[in-house]
Amino acid sequence: MYYEMIGFHGEHQGEHTADGVPEPQLDRSTLFLDFDGTLVDLAERPDAIEVAPDLGDLLAALSERTGGRVVIITGRAIEDITNYLQGFDGPIIGGHGAQERISGEIRNHEFADPETVRHLGEMATAFAATHPGLICERKPTGVVLHFRQDEDLAAPAYAFLRALSETHEGFDLHHSKMAYELRPAGIGKDVSMRRLMEQEPFAGTMPIFFGDDVTDEPALHWVSEQGGLAVKVGEGETAAGCRLGNPQAARRTLRRWIEA
Template sequence: MAGTPEPLTSLDRSRLRPDRIGIFLDFDGTLAEIAEHPEAVSVPQATREVLGRLARSLNGAVAIVTGRPISEIDRFLRPLNLPVAGIHGLERRGAGGERSAATIDTSRLDEIEASLKRFQNEHEGIVIERKSASVALHYRQRPELAEAAMTWAHEAVDGSQGLQILQGKMVIEIKAGKENKADAVTAFMTEEPFAGRLALFAGDDVTDEDAFNEVARRGGISIKIGGGETAAAFRIDGVGAFRQWLSQLADDFETPQLTE
């Protein structure tokens, strides 16, 4: 349920203890600025270093939860090798390196990809991105085509069972399976080093709302990056501001805690 998030600056960071918190982060629009093409994004070295510092302080309890495949996250965050839930939870790598993935029949996705490419051929500036278990249609260069793109996506799916249509920022993704980011957080929270910790999830898009609600149910902390209605408890203006907040959090965790 949408509410009125508090500014992230109002969160008392002293209540966040490195031995008691697990951090879950979306990627695009959270760690990386949104770009016109999915391959055009980047994460500054300074931010990758901050993520590494946080992972060390939290004994590995820092995970990426994203619509991208695990392989792409590894490439963008190299040399880091964090726990990752990719393709909205359809594939996952735990802190120990163990991997799991949903079984997907890709034949229907092949047909949908072909249909979306026909839309691409008719409209300049459309980008089609095929993943192992989904197909994404990016219209960031043609925002006026949002309604036409969604209509085409629904016609391509045409009531097929076992497929979801997800709408994000200037992207429509047709995904196999029922898993979402909330399921990914739940799975991580059953495993070490996340089990028993307070969950913190940060994201920027509609596809992050399931995770915000799950984290709220667990009594955790949810952070929305940017504008728009949200169920998150806190909000921060943009990617740059959130990167800076993460850097400050890493500093906090590396400062010896005073004991009473």
């Protein structure tokens, strides 16, 4: 593979740290970071997360070491992420790839018609209102039903969103941690990564990805295939070659890379 030809090998990229994750050459890498469950702990509600006070400084230091090649890649809307990461002006991929902010400009997926998304959000909000414990998260590109407060609501949430997906062309149903989501078809973090890695200043660098969810697995698999560094945060089967226990361990590893 190309990355191996220029000296990067997925399993031997440098000295291994105490946590078993090798230290990459940050100045020759592009660092993709998921948010929920990777940089911050999950909470009962999406709006109840707590962001470590030094996360902004950590991202700024990583951005400096990589020449600006730190990309937040998340299921959240970009507008939401910017509220939590004020001061971070680097690239953001939101909605699992349905949104991009490159060079400060936000672009939504062509299938995310605002009127259709609004209609889906209204119906999902009304459905959640009749099921206490179900949380509706409306996004600029789709809608999510969270059942983390009551796992018994997983089946009705799935059935409802599946019915919507069958009547709204161009939207697919996806399963993530304690939630189901409708989002535009044909998108994914791996799709966005491939496209971004063909552009400057990312082309020719080694991809690194930290992710935690089942929705991150295609991207973790793609990064591994490229000879990059794929890191799974948390439990569950994974295509990643490295694993860290939780977001605190992920942040410690990233700090260690900076210090190294």
